[in-house]
Amino acid sequence: MAAILMSAAANVAGKVAGYLVDPIVRQLGYLFNYRSNLDELVEQVERLGNARERLQHDVDEANRQGDDIENDVRDWLTRTEEIIQRARELIQDENAENTSCLCFNLKLGYQRSRQAKELSEDIGELQEENNFTRVSYRPPLQGIWSPRLRDCEPLVSRASILNRIMEALRNDDIRMIGVWGMGGVGKTTLANQVAKNAEEDKLFEKVVMALNISQIPNVTKIQEDIAGILGLKFEQEGELERAHRLRRSLNKHKTVLVILDDIWGELLLEKIGIPCGDAQRGCKVLLTSRSQGLLSRSMGTQINFHVQHLCEEEAWSLFKKTAGDSVEQLKSIAIKVLRECDGLPVAIVTVAKALKGESGEAVWNNALLELENSAPANIEDVDDKVYKCLQLSYDHLKSEEVKRLFLLCGMLGYGDISMDQLLKCGMGLDLFEHVSSLEQITNKLVTLVKILKDSSLLLDVENKHFFEWPGVFFGYNYENRFVRMHDVVGDVARAIAAEGPHRFVVIKEALGLEELQRKEEFRNCSRISLNCKNLHELPQRLVCPRLEFFVLNSDAESLGIPDPFFEGTELLKVLDLSNVCLTRLPSSLGFLSNLRTLRVYRCTFEDIAVIGELKKLQVLSFESCKIKRLPKEFMQLTDLRALDLWDCSDLEVIPQNVISSVSRLEHLCLVKSFTKWGAEGFGSGESNNACLSELNNLSYLKTLCIEITDPNLLSADLVFEKLTRYVISVDPEADCVVDYHNRSARTLKLWRVNKPCLVDCFSKLFKTVEDLTLFKLDYELDTKGFLQLKYLSIIRCPGIQYIVDSIHSAFPILETLFISGLQNMDAVCCGPIPEGSFGKLRSLTVKYCMRLKSFISLPREQGRDRWVNRQMGSLDLTRDFIFTGTDVPTPFFNEQVC
Template sequence: MVDIVISVAAKVAECLVDPIARQLGYLFNYRRNYVDLTEQIEMLDHARVRLQQSVEEANRQGDEIFPDVQEWLKGDERIIQKKEDFIEDEKKASKSCFYLKSRYQLSKQAKKQAGDIVLKIQQAHNFGDRVSYRPSPPPLPFISSASFKDYEAFQSRESTFNQIMQALRNENMRMIGVWGMGGVGKTTLVKQVAQQAEENKLFHKVVMALNISQTPNIAEIQGKIARMLGLKFEAEEDRAGRLRQRLKREEKILVILDDIWGKLDLRDIGIPDGDDHKGCKVLLTSREQEVLSEDMRTQKKFHLQHLSEDEAWNLFKKTAGDSVEKPELRPIAVDVAKKCDGLPVAIFTIATALRGKSRVNVWENALEELRGAAPTSIRGVTEGVYSCLELSYNHLKGDEVKSLFLLCALLGDGDISMDRLLQFATCLNLFEGIYLWEKAINRLITLVENLKASSLLLDHEGDGDSSSSLLFDHAFVRMHDVVRDAARSIASKDPHRFVVREAVGSQEAVELREWQRTDECRNCTRISLICRNMDELPQGLVCPKLEFFLLNSSNDDAYLKIPDAFFQDTKQLRILDLSKVSLTPSPSSLGFLSNLQTLRLNQCQIQDITVIGELKKLQVLSLAESYIEQLPNEVAQLSDLRMLDLQNCCWLKVIPRNVISSLSQLEYLSMKGSLRIEWEAEGFNRGERINACLSELKHLSGLRTLEVQVSNPSLFPEDDVLFENLNLIRYSILIGYDWQILNDEYKASRRLSLRGVTSLYMVKCFSKLLKRSQELYLCKLNDTKHVVYELDKEGFVELKYLTLEECPTVQYILHSSTSVEWVPPPNTFCMLEELILTWLDNLEAVCHGPIPMGSFGNLRILRLEYCERLKYVFSLPAQYGRESAFPQLQNLYLCGLPELISFYSTRSSGTQESMTFFSQQILLRKVYFKMATFKRIGSVGL
């Protein structure tokens, strides 16, 4: 009994003593709790800085920040504010009569806040590098091409459109189809359906795969759908399984597969069907009804009919011009329009070809050509459509544009690379009397625009390869599938003899060998061969007249191998393009190609290509994205080489010394993305040097385009002769250890990124490029105060995009009252469209002093972040006018500016007066303020 009493007493004492001790502990441990809170807040600030840097990098890449990360940063700002409130309360408590009570309360508060902060820091560590996600690309412009802009005016399509929308609303409908002749407008219709479905919110997501070829490439279809979902596949993973899992995450999703030619197993692609995901609907288009009903077993299918006669005539008249209403022309024009079979693609092309023609005999001749056109065997294309496209081709002015049109048809399905067209057209002597690449670029752009104006080429829609080109603002064009089929048919006839073949599997490999024995093969001059899942090619290609050979291989398991004697009987070959093949070893018969001018070995496995030294006439060599570790010494023997493309050669380490400097005719050199090249340091003169030095570039007097990425700035020569000797028209040069990838969306052909080029002296090595750059990124520059005065006194008149980051000594971007008498020139930054300034600790103002006339007139985006000393964006003389400095400004982003008072100030008698920054005419589309980071901000005069 006594033991029980003692035990109970002890428990009671414990319950009484512990709380008392804890409460007294708050009082006695006040200083320790305060110090602990301060230390935890400091650690929290370090975690915030690290996290914020990841967030800013994600913002620059256009990624979306996870909501919990955003919430963490907001909570962090609240904690920092609590710290300042705590310090203020502590000051008040020390003066209070109730000091002990206040001290107890503050200590208890500090203890609790320190515990909360520990949890907050742990959350930040848990984020790691996962602070953002890549958003899905914006929806495709469903009616983007000029050829189909009048689709909505076609009343005959309204009923079909409404029926399709009704079927999509039916929960029991999982797969529906649209069929009709090639060129009738199926693709345009389903784009309209997709757009309407999104606007009506019938689905949470709509994805499309356009232009599926007769022999569908499953990987390409998966890639197109994945891009629209923001999904990235890893190497060697189950793509179908991953895509199916991703699609099933969408409660309601519409998948559109356009232009299918036969049975397509949706499970192989990764598209859920049946009861696998009831919220997934599939919309298919095809030229043939049987494909939908028998092969794909659609639940419902809709026939897209030709335009009515009135609609066809109205569209024809609108395209050809009102002159067709003239009494002498109208009867003939009506007959011509009827020959178009009511198909929009034919109407546009033929009406465009005859637009502006007012002579009766021209129209009569066109009608006779249409009536006399030979029948076509193109699957799903009527004779009338083919005859219209052939007539449009015949009406093209000049052999150059006709040859380019046929060349486009040879380059596979989907998007057509402008860079590739340039290489082929130049080496085929397509441009008469033009030998310099710069002139060839201009001629190519002109001819492509002519083909677009004739509705024979279309703008790139963005659903294919989106990589940029330094040579062209628009890197890709495309060709309507019906136009492409007609062009290939035209090209297959004399005098062209162009052949496009697709071979799939071992059986067709046998057929390919048999085809080689035919006269068609022996007499053809150009072959485009697409091989899928083939183990081997014929031992030899017997085509004595062949000038152009394109082989695109796509095997699931291994690279296609080229037999050693394959090119032995193709000695006239001028262009050879091999993609995704194995050259381990390279066929010795390559040495027979003495007339070869273009050699493209992209995405290939390459072990030994020393035979390349025998190709003395070679002008273009591309090894882009290939597995190659060392460039052979024999490349130095290619004395006529104009273009060398080593983009994204991720395994390339060795470029032997004196190879680059030997290529005296080189006009284009790209090493973009080839980050492992082991450049030799300058001044290594002991005869032991193996790799090339960057100084070899200065021997290339004809170089006009250069793309290079170098990790170590010290590899550049100490003088500024390197770039002073070069007359570059286009360049993308990235220097520094941590890669700041320049934005490919910018339309900039002269781009310079210097990260870790810390001194002004080193920057001067790039002074010639600075003056001409359109995009400039400077990071960690540490001895420059006044950017314009010290870097380019001419005022960066060509610069469009400027980013300065972590440059601790920069005080002003534009400063007109330096110690040296100097007046900023007119039109300083006159072309600037985007200005980003971040982590500039000593930045006092963007502009200090009078703004030169014509400056900042094109600035659209202004971004200021983490500039601790910035008080005013502009600090101007009192006599300076109050008119707006940035008349085009649309987006304003301000963050981490603790000393910001106002945007605009004038100085009078040593005092500062804040004033309204923008005029009433300014209309900002987006203003982003992070107000918690402003400590002193007053009235923001917008």
């Protein structure tokens, strides 16, 4: 019994001792482990800083894409920033003290060691939380209506129809509404106004629309347009899977309005993914069409609204607004011209713009005569008056160049028209006069397109998500990526093109293609656009000996081009194959000795050697094609001026001397494509790839989009100084040199490029670069030449102590500055900031710059006293700073802010 009591007492005593001793040992441990706790904290801060920086890169990219950041990501970044700041303050305090004196201040040493231990544990917990599956999401589009509506009010007659449509939308018993009227009467404008009012009045949880469905409905495009507004992103699903996902997304809203504009035939809403019938009473559908019968009989609309011609008073108001008040001086003749427009808005606007600025009565009388005597074409659902008005606008175009471009747009224009495609086809057809270089041709095309837009014969593309590559020529100018032709204007353009000397043929239905070939007008045509979704078989030969231009666009999975297909088309200059399921090019392609432009989009090839026989080829484009190697036969393309291999991600082999042999090349694009450049001095066997030095043989090269994943391949003799457009990435960690939201056509991204290569290869480009990213450079950068730089990012470059010197003005038009991880940077400028520097700066981000002390701002205007931006504060308390504004004094830093 005594032994038991003694044992129990010993256990109690041991526990009591533990309770008393363990805390003492732990507290003493803070003193004994002072240095190790501080060193551990330094390592933890470094690791957390790197993790935060990696995540911040994803956040910055998402912001550039216009996406919204997830709340938990924002919260993590905020907490991380706070704890890193606290840790750095502790480390700085420790560094500021004489460590050897801490032995005389045990209390201070204990406090700092304990804080370091606790901060390290908190950092560890934050690191464990850094496992986000995604950082952002794409918000649905806001304000889906045309921005043109924001600055104009609907006409009185249209306002009455609009009010009645809005009443029908409020009626729970009406779910299918139709709007009909002839082409050019203003149905699309009215549909946009309905969407605008429905959103502003909050009649529905969601309003979605697909505009300009046109004569050849593309279900995939309709689904993508609606999905973009919903914030739904498709991957590689088929049509049925997309419809299922779209239906589920729409059904999540109690009330939704779907607007489908300009339908030409029956659409199966279920096939698209639009809920209809009793299954979803909260979904209402508004359709516009030229045919009342289609709406009421085929689509089952419950109520239809007829959009008619404008009355004379409204027509005159629109005409005068478009042509200018000066028409009042010619009102009598102008009224007669206006009456020929028959109250149709599209006709009124085009005629008014054609005659705008013409003050001579003779010009107006001649225009009236042309309108009265013009022979209308027989175009289904296009009024004779509209045809005459658009014909007049076409006749009043100032040059044959712009007329030919207008007709070319009609050949290509069912929906959006790529400017890149226009240029490639226009080059092959010798459309552009008195210009020689591709750079001049690009500028000429932009000028001609502007003339057509000013005449209302072409339109801007609005509210568009651009998923396709915009092209090597226009890839970074949002205003010059795509254009649109009104469907009525397109009909008239094709009617004009089919007449007289043009002999252009546009085929929308593949039925009877063999029979069509037997007709003389088809056999003698010079241009054919075969834009058929139901095309499953081609004739053995295309018997069109005068053919110069051939476009084939079909999504049939089994379509092939017979080998003899092109044997009778030796004069062909432009061949455009889009969405054609091909595995091999037909052997008869070699007969096309006059071919100048070959554009192939989304095809798969095993052998393309036959292209080497096309000696006159100037433009070769294989966008989004599956090609594993370029053949040696490409060395024969000595007249080639543009080579576009965008998104040829399977391309692994470009034999040596192929690139250097096409010495006339002016534009080369290898984005999302070939990256396996060969090293210098390693044999010349077939298995060896082209070297970067071959680019030096391209003395005409002006545009270059390229990825270099190995900085060691750069050599001193590689010179890019003649480039006028370029997106060049030297980055082994990058997936792609460009994204769809690149900010400039002159972009450099340089990762660990050694100084000799930086000077020899890229220093000449520093005079023209607009978007520059420098990553992990170990030396100071001479920045006095960056006169055109707008966007600058400098990341983890320990060799940079100052960004500018005090002698040369720098960055006069810089708009965005991002600096991160410049641990040896004392100040932005070594001395006073030179006059003329940073005058346009509007966005500033600073992170992890340990030695940087303060911010100041330069004067807003010359002569104004210096104004200190106190929002920036002192960097004694913060090491990171983000500031973006549109009307702020230029912020910068080289003095302490009080």
